[in-house]
Amino acid sequence: MLAVFFVPLILINIGAVGGPWLLFALYITSGIGMAGIGMGIMHDANHGSYSKNQKVNKYLGYTMNLIGANATVWKIQHNVLHHTYTNIEGADDDINAPFFLRFSPHAKKNGLHRFQYLYIWFFYGMSTVSWVTTKDFIRLGRYRKIGFLNKKNEFRxxxxxxxxxxxxxxxxxxxxxxxxxxxxxxxxxxxxxxxxFVTGLLISIIFQVAHIMPSTEFPLPDEEGVIEGDWFAHQLATTTNFAPKSRLFSWLIGGLNYQIEHHLLPNICHVHYKKISGIVADTALEYGIPYNTKRTFAGAIMDHIGVLRKLGKM
Structure with a gap:
């Protein structure tokens, strides 16, 4: 994936491109590599699960920085806020959306949301452009205000x-x-x-269909700020697997079709998710806890579209 990202850019930077079609082909290929780095390298490394050696994880985590984002900001947004408060409105930063998108039934609704299932694909595609330009700066400031990055000179x-x-x-x-x-x-x-656009579309769809689905829940805390149930049951209730039988697809997206296993055991490398999934599914069945899964990725996308339409009408 590193080669898929960097080789086309090297060819562009050494002047090996003369026509627009080749330029677009190389950039789009690089976009596939960028998504692959995000899902298959950076993601495990910044969870500390790519290697048993934490120095390896640290340096491979910097691949996030090489593709224009920031590993430190991502760890707060993803490892802390998303994994701890999955699908909780106002706490999970993955469902905190701008006014023209609505990812939770508890989010404020407006008239634009009726059409979000149609225009959302453009914003999914452009999401990484925002990410590598402004989003990291905005989140860095916001995270500082809520208590992160408060050691001496850490923010600076x-x-x-x-x-x-x-x-x-x-x-x-x-x-x-x-x-x-x-x-x-x-x-x-x-x-x-x-x-x-290629990178943003791939990454957004993979992550969004894991949580914004008909079978997933969007729990709210009680008056004391407490979510009912335990954390493990919460992860099963708010997460969905998809296309579990496709080995090639699973390799391409860094095992993120096994989102349930990842959320329960984020410190384990994704190459083990398939074997773990049978144990998790049997245990969920034993205790009467839902184990959400879609047979195909296409089916998962269609269900995701359905939820976006429903959220636009609610």
Whole structure:
């Protein structure tokens, strides 16, 4: 996946591109690699589960920074807020959406939401453009306000790192190609955006169909801020697996079709999820806890669309 991402960009940066079709093909290929890094390398590494050696996890986690985002911000957003408060409105940052999207039945509704199942694909595709430009800065400031990054100089140091990594990313992903590639700037920028559109669409769909589904719940805390039930049952109630029999698909997306196993055991590498899944499913059955799964990825997408339509009408 690192090669799928970097080799096309290297070819672009050394001037091996003369026409727009090849430029788009290379950028789109790089976008597939970027999604692969996000799902199959960075994700495990930043959970501390890619390797038993934490230094390996630390340095492979920096692949997140190499593709324009920030590992520290992602760990707070994903490892802490999403994994701890899955599908809880106002706490799970994965379902906290801008006003034109509604991912929870408890979120405020407006007239635009009726059409979100139609236009959401554009915003899924453009999500990583926002991510590598503004989102990390916005989240860094917000997380500081709610109690993270409060050690001496921690916020300042992380802000400097974010700026430095993003300058590096934009240098080789866009700025150098603008000088090297003998094509109009608008074509190069459009090709760059096509790379991100592929990445954003792939990553958004994979993660969203795991939680925004007809079978998943969106629990609310009581007056004292307590969620009913235990954390493990909560993960099973708010998460769905999909396409569990497809080995190739599972490899391509870093085992994230086994989202239940990942949420229950995030410190275990994704290569073990398939074997673990049988144990988890049998245990859930034994205790009468739902084990949500969809046979195919296409079926999961259709169910996700159905939920988006329902959320737009509720």
């Amino acid at each position: 140091n992380e802000l400097i790192k974010i700026i430095g990594w993003k300058l590096l990313y934009y240098s080789y992903a866009l700025i150098i190609p603008l000088f090297i590639v003998p094509l109009p700037p608008w074509i190069i920028i459009l090709a760059f955006l096509s790379m991100h």
